[in-house]
Amino acid sequence: xxxxxxxxxxxxxxxxxxxxxxxxxxxxxxxxxxxxxxxxxxxxxxxxxxxxxxxxxxxxxxxxxxxxxxxxxxxxxxxxxxxxxxxxxxxxxxxxxxxxxxxxxxxxxxxxxxxxxxxxxxxxxxxxxxxxxxxxxxxxxxxxxxxxxxxxxxxxxxxxxxxxxxxxxxxxxxxxxxxxxxxxxxxxxxxxxxxxxxxxxxxxxxxxxxxxxxxxxxxxxxxxxxxxxxxxxxxxxxxxxxxxxxxxxxxxxxxxxxxxxxxxxxxxxxxxxxxxxxxxxxxxxxxxx
Amino acid sequence: xxxxxxxxxxxxxxxxxxxxxxxxxxxxxxxxxxxxxxxxxxxxxxxxxxxxxxxxxxxxxxxxxxxxxxxxxxxxxxxxxxxxxxxxxxxxxxxxxxxxxxxxxxxxxxxxxxxxxxxxxxxxxxxxxxxxxxxxxxxxxxxxxxxxxxxxxxxxxxxxxxxxxxxxxxxxxxxxxxxxxxxxxxxxxxxxxxxxxxxxxxxxxxxxxxxxxxxxxxxxxxxxxxxxxxxxxxxxxxxxxxxxxxxxxxxxxxxxxxxxxxxxxxxxxxxxxxxxxxxxxxxxxxx
Numbered sequence: 001x002x003x004x005x006x007x008x009x010x011x012x013x014x015x016x017x018x019x020x021x022x023x024x025x026x027x028x029x030x031x032x033x034x035x036x037x038x039x040x041x042x043x044x045x046x047x048x049x050x051x052x053x054x055x056x057x058x059x060x061x062x063x064x065x066x067x068x069x070x071x072x073x074x075x076x077x078x079x080x081x082x083x084x085x086x087x088x089x090x091x092x093x094x095x096x097x098x099x100x101x102x103x104x105x106x107x108x109x110x111x112x113x114x115x116x117x118x119x120x121x122x123x124x125x126x127x128x129x130x131x132x133x134x135x136x137x138x139x140x141x142x143x144x145x146x147x148x149x150x151x152x153x154x155x156x157x158x159x160x161x162x163x164x165x166x167x168x169x170x171x172x173x174x175x176x177x178x179x180x181x182x183x184x185x186x187x188x189x190x191x192x193x194x195x196x197x198x199x200x201x202x203x204x205x206x207x208x209x210x211x212x213x214x215x216x217x218x219x220x221x222x223x224x225x226x227x228x229x230x231x232x233x234x235x236x237x238x239x240x241x242x243x244x245x246x247x248x249x250x251x252x253x254x255x256x257x258x259x260x261x262x263x264x265x266x267x268x269x270x271x272x273x274x275x276x277x278x279x280x281x282x283x284x285x286x287x288x289x
Numbered sequence: 290x291x292x293x294x295x296x297x298x299x300x301x302x303x304x305x306x307x308x309x310x311x312x313x314x315x316x317x318x319x320x321x322x323x324x325x326x327x328x329x330x331x332x333x334x335x336x337x338x339x340x341x342x343x344x345x346x347x348x349x350x351x352x353x354x355x356x357x358x359x360x361x362x363x364x365x366x367x368x369x370x371x372x373x374x375x376x377x378x379x380x381x382x383x384x385x386x387x388x389x390x391x392x393x394x395x396x397x398x399x400x401x402x403x404x405x406x407x408x409x410x411x412x413x414x415x416x417x418x419x420x421x422x423x424x425x426x427x428x429x430x431x432x433x434x435x436x437x438x439x440x441x442x443x444x445x446x447x448x449x450x451x452x453x454x455x456x457x458x459x460x461x462x463x464x465x466x467x468x469x470x471x472x473x474x475x476x477x478x479x480x481x482x483x484x485x486x487x488x489x490x491x492x493x494x495x496x497x498x499x500x501x502x503x504x505x506x507x508x509x510x511x512x513x514x515x516x517x518x519x520x521x522x523x524x525x526x527x528x529x530x531x532x533x534x535x536x537x538x539x540x541x542x543x544x545x546x547x548x549x550x551x552x553x554x555x556x557x558x559x560x561x562x563x564x565x566x567x568x569x570x571x572x573x574x575x576x
Binding site: 040048049050051052053054055056059060063069107108109126170171200201202203204206233235237239240241242246248250252262264266268277279287288289 | 311320322324330332333334335429430431432434436459461463465468470472474476483484485486487488489490536537538542549550551552553554555558569
């Protein structure tokens with residue numbers, strides 16, 4: 001094939017690539033080796049809740065003691081039955097139902113951005129909250145002894161409504177050898193050897209949050225404690241019917257103090273083209289959002 | 290130059306869908322919650338007018354008709370409501386012994402769903418419809434994505450919100466360690482104004498035993514008088530508003546619709562009429 005015939009092909013590919021990059025947004029390129037550069041998909045942008053599940057628990061403030069979908073233990077039930085929204089509002093505790101464990105259940109809009117190449121920032125208009133998802137810094141970066149997302153620094157952080165969140169791209173486990181794509185092998189000592197090529201491609205965001213101030217899983221005072229562990233899995237996909245882009249978050253709350261077993265919740269968000277409809281509100285103890 | 294072109298072609302091919310990535314096989318214990326258990330609770334469902342009319346005609350005694358006593362849930366609903374212990378096994382072609390997909394087995398009424406990932410096409414539109422439909426899937430990285438067609442006419446909730454035989458369901462299956470999540474995207478042009486997304490999760494439980502599910506159909510007339518099909522005529526459903534009244538929800542909001550799914554609707558509800566509440570302890574019935 002002559003260069004003259006190849007040039008249009010290369011040009012077309014180049015145009016396609018440019019259009020593709022433009023569609024991803026005009027943010028500056030991420031540094032190689034960073035969490036941002038490794039992102040399997042673009043989670044940034046504006047998103048709006050689509051409340052198709054637990055509607056009456058989310059679009060309204062449920063009645064006191066209505067916690068039939070939460071595996072509360074007796075201590076948790078006792079606390080839930082003492083819920084007093086007026087007291088929370090008056091004592092400056094109105095944000096208890098906007099803590100990390102419940103924030104994505106509150107109907108509203110999200111704005112997700114890269115604060116830096118290793119930190120995703122999630123802002124909500126409901127309750128005007130900010131969560132930071134910190135990825136581990138690439139080896140050799142960061143101050144000596146600095147720990148992001150895990151380790152001693154996290155363990156000593158002051159508890160807050162949004163806690164401390166460690167993020168990672170999940171799904172990069174070793175391949176299953178049975179699928180014929182080349183899984184891990186064993187060395188001469190029998191030790192499993194897993195190269196990067198033998199790992200699957202990460203395809204979701206996992207966020208683990210601790211150090212949260214005690215808060216509410218529902219607006220009606222269903223409690224979680226300072227011991228709670230929050231695990232979240234973020235996935236995006238394009239809807240084959242409408243071509244909308246969706247964000248689905250599966251949330252697991254483990255709280256040995258108030259829950260009999262981990263509570264699993266889901267929240268769905270539709271991607272928006274811009275900030276239209278963004279409606280910042282303060283935390284309110286007696287309102288759904 | 291040919292080598293360069295070949296490289297480009299290989300690069301493009303390499304970015305295509307991969308084969309099986311994640312082992313989904315095993316016993317999975319449900320962590321699902323029964324919702325929409327009240328008549329007149331269509332909350333969060335993007336129902337259209339036809340869907341709402343059809344739902345309002347449903348009578349709870351219909352479940353006691355002989356033809357309904359042992360009828361399985363439609364598979365997407367059966368995976369979502371109790372009792373939904375789930376077993377996933379590889380599906381192997383009996384002749385070639387090749388893996389062609391995965392098989393789901395659900396506890397309630399023991400429906401089975403095979404999800405083919407071997408590239409076979411869906412059958413003709415005239416092929417029979419089944420409770421589990423016909424499903425084909427593909428792997429998107431570590432996520433199994435499958436589409437189910439040929440579903441029988443059934444329902445979205447156990448309280449009569451309908452789903453037509455035109456509905457297709459696209460499902461995404463994620464395995465997050467020992468957690469399994471199904472995200473259902475239901476498209477029903479007959480009864481929904483837009484696709485309806487909902488999700489359910491399971492936890493790996495290798496020791497789970499799914500018992501047999503024997504079911505006996507009682508003779509016609511045993512529970513419901515023979516020949517009678519209980520239903521409400523349009524506008525005659527005298528229990529339709531009970532859910533809204535007991536939870537303090539505007540009736541219009543309780544009956545669903547696309548507008549009700551979004552945060553803006555909270556403000557709108559404040560301007561709507563709410564019937565005086567008769568109780569604030571309705572939830573205790575199901576707790």
